[in-house]
Amino acid sequence: MQQPDLEALINRLIQGQVRFVIIGGIAVVAHGAPVTTFDVDVCCDLAAENLFRLQSALADGHPVHRMTPQKLPLEITPANVSSLRNLYLQTDFGVLDCLGHVSGVGDYVAAFEQSVEVELPGGRCRVLTIDALIRAKQAVNRLQDKVALRHLLAIKERQNANLL
């Protein structure tokens, strides 16, 4: 297993012109919470053409379905592309989860509408807004999200105070 590089993973998606919105831990980090996340979660457009772009973008990272016991390689084909909803992948760059729907937010179109553009060294990408991220964290209400939620609410409060 090689050293993870989550930035390289995101850059692959940007360079591959994949339509996605960063959600989850990286979005929490991007908004300023001093936490660390070891994977990349994105909400993806599930259109066939976009999923083929995703597959091409990740090809040199040898993506596999990490939830399958045999770690089956990612093989998106015309026959299976319309049935895909969520992809839980392990790549050479790190773990990537591609979701078609975000709890508390909605599908890719809804996530895009509730996202902001962020300039990264590898190019521009979309990140869920802090309000949408708070809704998503409140919707799932997992133990691991509670600290992130505390941070996000404090950041939101600070942002509101600065706007007054």
Place this chain on the structure above:
Amino acid sequence: MNEADELKDAPRQASAWEAAAAEGIDMSLLEITLNETPAQRIRRNNDVVKFAWTLRQAMEKRDATA
């Protein structure tokens, strides 16, 4: 008691910042990251993930030779 007096006497609700601090979250770290750009924050996360991986490799190597 008029409305103004009722508001004055009502217990003040802790702010989100105060609530987080009261639960033991180190808000000084948040002050630091809020001074960074999103790109800097993502780079820092990446650096931590890489370092954690390197450290784990070193620990496994140490355990194997112990």
